[in-house]
Amino acid sequence: MKPTDMITQVGSVIASVMFAWAMFKQYCPHVLQEYIxxxxxxxxxxxxxxxxxxxxxxxxxxxxxxxxxSAIENYLGSRSSTQAKRLKADVxxxxxxxxxxxxxxxxxxxxxxxxxxxxxxxxxxxxxQSDEKKYYRLTFHRRHRQLILGDYLNHVLKEGNEIKxxxxxxxxxxxxxxxxxxxxxQHPASFESLAMEAERKQEIMDDLLVFSTAEEFYxxxxxxxxxxxxxxxxxxxxxxxxxxxxxxxxxxxxxxxxLTAVKDNTELRKLLIDTTSRxxxxxxxxxxxxxxxGQRKKKKEEGEGDEKDPKPKLPKEExxxxxxxVTLSGILNFVDGLWSACKGExxxxxxxxxxxxxxxxxxxxxxxxxxxxLSYCSFEAFQILAKNYLKLESHxxxxxxxxxxxxxxxxxxxxxxxxxxxxxxxxxxxxxENLIGGLEKxxxxxxxxxxxxxxxxxxxxxxxxAKEKEKEKEKAxxxxxAAKEKDSSKAEENAKKPVKExxxxxxxxxxxxxxxxx
Ligand SMILES: Nc1ncnc2c1ncn2[C@@H]1O[C@H](COP(=O)(O)OP(=O)(O)OP(=O)(O)O)[C@@H](O)[C@H]1O
Ligand SMILES: [Mg+2]
Numbered sequence: 461m462k463p464t465d466m467i468t469q470v471g472s473v474i475a476s477v478m479f480a481w482a483m484f485k486q487y488c489p490h491v492l493q494e495y496i497x498x499x500x501x502x503x504x505x506x507x508x509x510x511x512x513x514x515x516x517x518x519x520x521x522x523x524x525x526x527x528x529x530s531a532i533e534n535y536l537g538s539r540s541s542t543q544a545k546r547l548k549a550d551v552x553x554x555x556x557x558x559x560x561x562x563x564x565x566x567x568x569x570x571x572x573x574x575x576x577x578x579x580x581x582x583x584x585x586x587x588x589q590s591d592e593k594k595y596y597r598l599t600f601h602r603r604h605r606q607l608i609l610g611d612y613l614n615h616v617l618k619e620g621n622e623i624k625x626x627x628x629x630x631x632x633x634x635x636x637x638x639x640x641x642x643x644x645x646q647h648p649a650s651f652e653s654l655a656m657e658a659e660r661k662q663e664i665m666d667d668l669l670v671f672s673t674a675e676e677f678y679x680x681x682x683x684x685x686x687x688x689x690x691x692x693x694x695x696x697x698x699x700x701x702x703x704x705x706x707x708x709x710x711x712x713x714x715x716x717x718x719l720t721a722v723k724d725n726t727e728l729r730k731l732l733i734d735t736t737s738r739x740x741x742x743x744x745x746x747x748x749x750x751x752x753x754g755q756r757k758k759k760k761e762e763g764e765g766d767e768k769d770p771k772p773k774l775p776k777e778e779x780x781x782x783x784x785x786v787t788l789s790g791i792l793n794f795v796d797g798l799w800s801a802c803k804g805e806x807x808x809x810x811x812x813x814x815x816x817x818x819x820x821x822x823x824x825x826x827x828x829x830x831x832x833x834l835s836y837c838s839f840e841a842f843q844i845l846a847k848n849y850l851k852l853e854s855h856x857x858x859x860x861x862x863x864x865x866x867x868x869x870x871x872x873x874x875x876x877x878x879x880x881x882x883x884x885x886x887x888x889x890x891x892x893e894n895l896i897g898g899l900e901k902x903x904x905x906x907x908x909x910x911x912x913x914x915x916x917x918x919x920x921x922x923x924x925x926a927k928e929k930e931k932e933k934e935k936a937x938x939x940x941x942a943a944k945e946k947d948s949s950k951a952e953e954n955a956k957k958p959v960k961e962x963x964x965x966x967x968x969x970x971x972x973x974x975x976x977x978x
Contacts, residue, residue, distance in 0.1 A: 689831075
């Protein structure tokens, strides 16, 4: 038989089968059709040794994109880029990188613990062609059912989610009313460029990295997977910069909470619930955000304490603070109440310039687990700044700078400002001399300030002593006058008393006046 004849015959057999099937479907009773359908499927699965699982893009009534689907999409992305012939490309991270995923009807192979599996991308198109439902289908031999349904799928979801986090565009959120708004978070700060002693820096980085991978540990000890950091120190010592470096190190989003804009504790709780995992919740300048310590004290000492506030509030801030009814207990609940344990890992970071002003309850361990002091620039910190700003590892002027940094205080922000190139040539020498000039001036200012302080305290002491003397004088004078008054009133009293025949008063004392009368 010629091949063309064979093809014709096969074609006519298929056509006859299809015709017979169409006739059968039209005239055969519905119940019988279902029965045959069921039977044929069973027979098929009996012969066919593979299991298929479909993961649809959309699930549920609410048309939510399935988390499993997007995790699988990410997981298959790297595999499909080496295997699939047709790929889909997407741009993320502000056009910085392209993410690939496999196109519809493509297939890729995978292997897990020596077991081979197959993934296929497909889609169901509705009859009206208006709607298409995408899915991924996993096919594997039924003898590996346990392994695939357990360990393998967990591995796919975990890795897919990790890839998603790595590729995602991170966000910086801020609260507006009871909602979060966000912008793209792109801060270049890193621990490497942070001016700080290497040992302390490493300790903080280790702490953060251990936390971010300690899911099982936290679950085992029965604690919510969160950690509080309190960053304190004078302005310009790198607190905000460190938060950005933390977010970059861990690849977390930042929720910058403006407490003064939160109406009350309920709104605060809502904001907390709306945060996602893998995020840092920041409250900057917690001592100024709300008078948290004052709220406890206020009842005892009305109005006091405002004068002592070293950072006077702006009128607008004051007005906002008055509107906000967030209380200290609201904040404490925010930090470690039941709601704070929802959904995944979270870092809470508070910053303050005046740690001593905060209520001890707020910063105790368990709430603020790690207290980090950021202080004035040390020589080691300066070396990092010099490397960052001037690309200098050493210079003969470093010795003088080291000496001056030991004698005077300057914040890293001020040091950095002196190291900023001020000329087009960006001469490093000029910057270093600038810094030396700045440090010398700071030293002189500090000496002058100290002298003035000594003078001022001597003046205050003298004033105090003078006041004390004045008081003593006044007291002595008052006592003298009181004694005189007492004498004269006694005399008057005696004068008013009746005089007896013998010229003595009733009390038996001789009275000059009565004698005169006689
Ligand atoms: N430790 C540091 N390492 C590197 N740069 C720093 C450091 N400290 C400060 N700077 C520089 O100084 C600038 C101000 O620092 P930052 O805003 O982090 O200070 P802060 O401690 O948050 O101040 P404030 O208490 O006023 O909020 C930053 O832009 C950064 O360039
Ligand atoms: Mg700051």
